[in-house]
Amino acid sequence: MGPPGGGRTRISQRYVRHFNVLGFVPFSPSALGTIFETMLTWSTTKHSAAVKAMVPRIVAATIQLYSRIAESLLPTPIKTHYTFNLRDVSNVIVGIHGAAPSAVPDAGAYARLWAHEATRVFHDRLTDDADRKAFHAQLLDTARGSLGVDEKVLLLAGSGVAGSTSAPLWSSIGGAVNNAYSEAADPAKIANALALQLEDYNSMTTRPMKLVMCGYAVEHVLRIARILLQPQGNALLVGVGGSGRRSLCTLAAYVVGYKLQSIELTRSYGVTEWKDDLKKLLFTAGRDVSATRRCCSSIRLRCVSSWSPHDLYDCA
């Protein structure tokens, strides 16, 4: 059982007395460090020695950043979704794990990758500029303290106002290293690549989208594409109507080569139709797996499906 709070109700004492109660305290930072270090060391066997040496510090920094953010950015009625858990830590580690050795030549690039992944996981859900500034302060502080790098290495020029950081994005599209998850130094190049993909999509679909590939759109497409390429990567896109959630997601799914499925609402759409749609969805995903990805996609899947850190917490 989870601890009371959130959606969970308190268990009455009269019920609890029939059991021997065993409390699970959160993992201690050192235990977490051991777990994630093992994983990351395993994934960096082909990396350079400088990167290998960074692994313990990266893990320590991630855990430190997580605990700081969980303490400072607390959920409030308007910010219900400010709940952080160990899945977020593992998301950061999985993100770092995804970069090819050639994309991370030195310790500076590795630190930037870490900053990018942490930004994606913790920062992208923040709703206002004050929180974003607080996050960036924490990020810099942690980087200085645990990694021993400063903002010059991290290339964090601005304070990241209005949901955008000036730090380079990491992406499989238009990156420096061909088709691998790598640092994209030139935003215009990504925008061009995405515009081409959009043209491709529009020529194939019956519902063409008129999108402007401005920096905002590019950044969100890359964020969604990053989530989709992660194992068990699920996204929750929050925004007012017309902000481009659906069309950018459609484009991102097209770019990474996934088939997009949605439900068609009709007047009589009800629970029965929903269940049928769900069944179809699960059958496609679980059985007809080969049909779920376009065969001609130019983007390689990162081979991380062999292990999943999520399994650790499902039983916890």
Added chain:
Amino acid sequence: MVFMLSDTQIVKESFVEDVNNLLNKGDVPNLFAPDERNEIITSMQSIAKKTGRELRNNHEATAMFTERVRQNLHVVLCFSPIGDVFRTRLRMFPSLVNCTTINWFTAWPDEALRSVASFVLSGADIPGPADIKETIIDVFTDMQQRVTALSQRLLTEMKRHYYVTPTSYLELLNTFQALLGARRSQLDGARVRYENGISKLLSTEEQVATMQAELVALQPKLAQASAETEAMIANIQVVSAEVAQKAEVVAVEEGVCKEKASAAKAIKDDCEAQLAEAIPILEAAVAALNNLKKSDIIEVKSMKAPPSGVKLTMEAVCIMFSLAPKKVRPSRARTLAASPVCKCVQPRLAP
């Protein structure tokens, strides 16, 4: 594959619960009927055979299906942060937050507003100086940002929400385009009307010029015609003097005729007066005649010694019919009726 679900598609809240289970476990409880579950198990067994994996029981087959779903299915939820619904859903279904990476779509930044506006305006043909488009884009961006700031102020001061979304920005751009088109077509219409008027004026001027030339050409003919007319008038004057003389003669003759006519009329009047006197007498006589009956005649006939009045009358009748009266004896008077006098009178006396 990607499953995209937006909050407008959530008809029943139970959908969210299913999505919550899907996110957390990769499975939805009680979704599949027993036959469908068997189908899953058989298909998993055939896949396992291909990949060289061994499935010991049905439970492992189902677990393999769930595992594959979790690996292949990416759920993307598009929610709107407006209202209580979002908050309630997150609180009721923690997996929405725990098992997803949240991406918050902020209000469009300056750069996005600008590039969208320039994209929309790129198709529009805007005349004028080269930097006018930039200025228009500046105005759009400024409007959107200031209205957003004002709606924030409305919220803090009046506690009322006013949402300025990207949709309203696109609406603004579309309205601008539509207005631009409408204005342009209006101006074009006015210009076409003006040009038409000008061309009409020009053609009228040309027509007037040709008409004037025609008039000038006609002038000598006109002079000739008026000379002819004058000659004709002189001629007519001569003729009319002759006519006047003849008229005098006629007038004299007319006076003579009139006198004769009046004399004739006097005679006629006299005759008519005398006739008027005679007519009542005639009418009285006719009336008296009408009063006569056959029996009266018979009575007269039967008279042996008619009184003097009757005698006189009969004598007058004889004179009128120019018959010589015969003196008869009283005894023969009876035969009077057979006399020619009586025979003459009789038919006239018949009623």
